[in-house]
Amino acid sequence: MISWDKDSLFALFFQVIKLQHKRMHTYLEKINIYPGQPPLLMALNFKDGQSQKELAEKLAIKPATITVMIGRMEKAELITRKQDSEDQRISRVYITEKGREICKQSMEIVNSISDECFSNFTEEEKALLRRMFMQMRDNLIEASNKKENV
Missing domain, CATH: 1.20.5 (Single alpha-helices involved in coiled-coils or other helix-helix interfaces)
Structure with a gap:
């Protein structure tokens, strides 16, 4: 049975999740990106030129959501889309130099928050x-x- 006491295990876990999310959002606002965007940048930084379908599956995001996310990130010049040279039905996504720099900054943010969380x-x-x-x-x-x- 779950206790809704503010110091119950579940309540504390929920508080940690909320605080971590708030810290992440605060840091990411400074580099003008949203919390869902770093995983996409990291996936492309690791393997560039993935299809939208591959990215949606890898990140466990619905295809419609990934399309909107990619549109925003393309507008911000973090990524670019190109048709597959062998299959015109497939759109491949590539990280830009600006995207690589934001990805690097995102990793620094993740490391910083990790240090904050586990410092003691x-x-x-x-x-x-x-x-x-x-x-x-x-x-x-x-x-x-x-x-x-x-």
């Missing part, structure tokens, strides 16, 4: 917390799979 933790505590987060993730994936199969 020992290596053992971080390893234990990582294992617990992985278990939480696995529990939620399992629960989601059960719901989908019902």
